[in-house]
Amino acid sequence: MTMPPPPPTPPQQPYPANPYGAAAPPYPHPQPYPWGGPPVPPPRRGLGPGAITAIVLGSIAGVVCLGLLATVLLAHSDDTSSPRYRLTVPKSLLHGRYTLDEDMSQTLADHLGSRSGPNERHMKAAAGKYSSSGDPQLLLASGLYGQIRNPKRALASMLKGMSEADGAHINTAPRELTPSGTEEPITCEVLGYTRYGAPGTLTVCGWSDHSTVATVSSPDSHHPDLQAAAKRAADVRNEMRVPLQ
Template identity: 35%
Template sequence: MVILAIVGGLVALGVAGSVMRGVEESSGAGYPDAEYSLDVPKTLLGGRYELAQDLSDSEDARRIEDHAEGASGYKDTKAAVGQYSLGGDATQGTLVVSGMYGRFKNPDRTRESLLNGAAAGEGSQIAVPPQDFHPDGADVTVTCEVLTKDQGGTEITVPICAWGDGNTGAAMTELTAATMTLDPVEVDLDKAAATAARVRSEMRKPI
């Protein structure tokens, strides 16, 4: 349980600290219309995961919004952060989504910054560099990487996937006791990307 909580903090804090990295270089094109928001539903992935904590109003989430207010390329930003447990039992698995919605000029930059933020967590190292995926049925690119994180002398494996579009962007990690001990190169990133695309489809709602 301690490890799962730490990993949840890795995503929320990492994104909050670095989500705006590099956005000053974003395109000068106009902002898209606000057509979609991100919900934090009670369940995800067809009910497999149940909401443990909605952190969208937490201090970490407010940092995401504050960073966006002071950066170019982002308007009307609101945070959406949730931690989910597999079948209601976090010892079996956890899924964390840390993201935002609003009006974003450069979706590719958003996706890149979300991954940079996750990798910036204390004790984290990039074990498998970012790779782009195009899951079946998805209309966005999903980028995934694998981090390792040292916790008390134990190295855990943390796959992270992120998406970005004109209105929404989020980083997602899904962990179980089995996947945390995998060799990073053994992580199925195709599957992780497909999971992230499905999470997006369940969280992204028309305004």
């Protein structure tokens, strides 16, 4: 018996060029930075408040840690007299031209550690960060007060600590100046500093006596006027340093 032939295959419908009804978009070319662009490096900044604070904090560590040799050397130096002054952190400085942004006394005290050494005893900290619309715009006044046997040694230790801070170096060695209107000298130095690859210049002036040792620091031009800086520090001294009652 002969089998009937199979039914014919129905014609196949052609596939549309684009099943979504529109022309297919071109395949995107790979981008070199698929997350929106190349990474942006951190901004290059000069000597800002953070850098100045780091230098000042670094200067405090060596003030009350002079070691055994210092004890021997100081045995025949001036005896520690009774303290006459303390340091304060006024709300403004230099006749109101600078306004207090932050009282940093506790930060400085925390960094100090030991409060007594062979040259200083019962030291307390006082520090303030000030700003102004003038030039320089930033000023950091900081220091210690208590009983100081040898004031010159205390100031030398503080200035040395600042010049040895990370990234700092001496541009102008310390010079003793006596501004007009005062009989007490001021010692000034100029430090160079590099942060984020950008250089900065810091003018530092300080004073010391048997009760207080302090510095006034500010970023300045590459050719700072040390006489003007010394006069500025002397005026700050008149406002920060007050007699004990």
